Amino acid sequence: MNVIEIRHPYHQDQLPDEPIVLVLGFFDGVHKGHQKVIETGRKIANQRGLKLAVMTFNQHPSIVFQKINPDTMKYLTSLKQKEEKMAENGVDFLFFVDFTSAFAGLKPQEFVDQYIVGWHAEVVVAGFDYTYGPKDIADMPHLAEYAKNRFEIVTVPKETLAGEKVSSTNIREALSNGEMEEVTAMLGTTYETEGIVVHGDARGRTLGYPTANIQTKASVRLPKEGVYVTEILVGDTWFPSMGSIGTNNTFEQNRPVTVEINILDFHQDIYGEHVRVRWVHYLREQVAFPSMEALIDQLQQDEKDTRTYFGN
Numbered sequence: 179m180n181v182i183e184i185r186h187p188y189h190q191d192q193l194p195d196e197p198i199v200l201v202l203g204f205f206d207g208v209h210k211g212h213q214k215v216i217e218t219g220r221k222i223a224n225q226r227g228l229k230l231a232v233m234t235f236n237q238h239p240s241i242v243f244q245k246i247n248p249d250t251m252k253y254l255t256s257l258k259q260k261e262e263k264m265a266e267n268g269v270d271f272l273f274f275v276d277f278t279s280a281f282a283g284l285k286p287q288e289f290v291d292q293y294i295v296g297w298h299a300e301v302v303v304a305g306f307d308y309t310y311g312p313k314d315i316a317d318m319p320h321l322a323e324y325a326k327n328r329f330e331i332v333t334v335p336k337e338t339l340a341g342e343k344v345s346s347t348n349i350r351e352a353l354s355n356g357e358m359e360e361v362t363a364m365l366g367t368t369y370e371t372e373g374i375v376v377h378g379d380a381r382g383r384t385l386g387y388p389t390a391n392i393q394t395k396a397s398v399r400l401p402k403e404g405v406y407v408t409e410i411l412v413g414d415t416w417f418p419s420m421g422s423i424g425t426n427n428t429f430e431q432n433r434p435v436t437v438e439i440n441i442l443d444f445h446q447d448i449y450g451e452h453v454r455v456r457w458v459h460y461l462r463e464q465v466a467f468p469s470m471e472a473l474i475d476q477l478q479q480d481e482k483d484t485r486t487y488f489g490n
Contacts, residue, residue: 179261179264179265179269179270179271179272180194180270180271180272181261181272181274182271182272182273182274183236183273183274183276184273184274184275184276185275185276185278186275186276186278186280186281186284187280187292190296193296193297193298194229194231194271194298195298196228196229196298197228197298197299197300198223198228198229198230198231198270198271198297198298198299198300199219199222199223199226199228199229199230199231199299199300199301199302199303200219200231200232200233200294200297200299200301200302200303201215201216201218201219201230201231201232201233201269201302201303201304202232202233202302202303202304202308202310203215203232203233203234203304203305203308204234204235204238204239204346205232205234205255205260205264206238206253206254206255206260206346207254207255207346207349207365208255208259208260208263208264208267208365209254209344209345209346209349209364209365209366210337210339210344210364210365210366211305211336211337211343211344211345212305213267213366214334214337215303215304215305215334216230216232216264216267216268216269217267218303218332218334219232219301219303219332220267220268220269222301222303222332223270226300226301228300228301229270229271230268230269230270230271231269231270231271231272231273231297231299232264232269232271232272232273233273233275233293233297234260234272234273234274234275235274235275235276235277236257236274236275236276236277237251237277238251238253238277239277239282241277242277242278242279242282243282249396249397250396251397252350252397252398252399253397253398253399254346254349254350254369254399256372256395256397256398257274258372259370259372275293284311285311286310286311286312286315286316286320286324287324289310289311289316289324290310290321290324290325291324294325294329295328295329299329300329300330301329301330301331301332302321302325302329302330302331302332303332303334304318304332304333304334305318305333305334305336306318306333306334306335306336307336318331318333339363339364344364345364348364349361349364349365350399352364353369353399353400353401353402354401354402355402356401356402356404356406356460357460358401358406358457358458358459358460359459361401361457362458368409368456368457368458369401369456369457370454370455370456370457371392371394371398371400371437371454371455371457372394372398372452372453372454372455373392373393373394373395373398373437373452373453373455374392374393374450374451374452374453375390375391375392375393375448375449375450375451375453376391376392376393376449377391377449378391378436378438387440387477387481388440389422389438389439389440390410390438390439390440390441390448390453391436391437391438392437392438392439392453392455393437394437400423400435400437401423401457401460402423402460403423403424403425403435403463403464404422404423404424404460404461404462404463404464405420405421405422405460405461405462405463405464405480406420406421406422406423406457406458406459406460406461407420407421407458407459407461407483407484407487407488408420408421408439408455408456408457408458409455409456409458410439410441410453410454410455410456411453411454411455411456412441412446412448412451412453413451416456417441417442417444418441418442418484418485418488419439419440419441419442419444419455419484420439420440420442420461420480420481420484421437421438421439421440421455421457422436422437422438422439422440422464423435423436423437423464424436424464425464426438437455439453439455440477440481442481442484442485458487459487461480461483461484462480
C-alpha cells in the first residue's frame with residue numbers, strides 16, 4: 179500500500195496518474211461500518227481493474243470547525259493503526275489529507291473539482307452520512323449536482339448491530355461504559371491501544387503482582403477506568419494478562435490515570451518496549467481498599483477470574 183500525505187494546495191505529481199476508485203471517510207476505528215464502505219470500493223475496483231484509494235484526514239475536522247484543542251482529542255485509532263487496518267482491507271493508495279483551515283475553507287464544488295475529479299476518480303464510494311462541507315448542501319444526496327456526470331457515486335447504507343447503528347460515536351460510548359464485548363462486535367476485532375513500558379513505583383511487585391506500566395499518548399482513547407481481562411503484545415507474541423486503568427487511590431489520592439498490565443506467568447524485563455494491549459473483558463470497577471491485605475485478596479480474585487476467562 180502506498181501512503182501519501184497531502185497538504186492543501188497539493189501538487190499533481192503527488193497523485194497516481196491513473197483512474198481510481200476513491201473511498202471517502204474519516205474512519206476512526208475502521209469499524210464494521212467503515213469496513214463495509216471499503217469492501218464496497220474494493221469490489222468495484224476489482225470488477226473494473228482499477229486501484230482502490232482511500233482519502234482520510236490526519237486529524238478530526240472538529241479541531242478546525244469547532245476550534246477544539248488538538249491535545250484533548252481522543253481517537254479510537256492512531257494514524258499508524260489506521261494505516262495498518264487500511265492495508266488489511268486491501269487499499270492500494272491511502273491519502274492522509276492535512277485538515278487545515280485552508281482545506282476546510284473549500285466550497286463543496288471546489289472540493290469535488292480538486293479532490294475527486296482532480297484525483298482521477300472514476301467511482302466515488304462513501305457512507306450515507308459522509309459530508310464534505312455544510313451538511314445541508316454538502317451531503318451524499320447533493321454530490322451528483324457537483325459531480326456533473328464526471329464520476330459515478332456509490333452510497334453505502336448504515337451498518338447495524340442488534341438494531342443499533344455501528345458508529346465511532348457508539349463505540350466511544352461503549353468504551354466509556356466498559357462494554358468491551360459490544361466494542362468488539364462493532365469493531366470486528368478486540369479494541370487495542372499501544373504505548374511504551376516505563377518505570378512505575380514498583381508497588382505491584384511488593385504485592386506479588388508486578389505490572390508493566392504503559393505510557394500512552396494523550397490522544398489515545400482509553401476504556402472506562404477499571405480492571406480488565408487483557409492481552410499484551412511483547413515482541414511478536416501475545417500474552418494473557420490482566421490490566422488496570424485508574425488512579426490507584428488505595429495508596430495515594432489524586433494520582434494521574436495510569437495503565438498497568440500484569441502479565442500472567444511472565445518474568446521478563448520489558449522496560450522500554452513498545453507494546454500493544456487488547457482490552458478483552460471488563461472485570462470490575464476501581465475502588466480504594468482499606469488495607470494492603472484486602473487489595474491482595476482482590477488481586478488474587480482478579481487473577482482467578484482472568485484465568486477462568488481465558489480457560490473458557
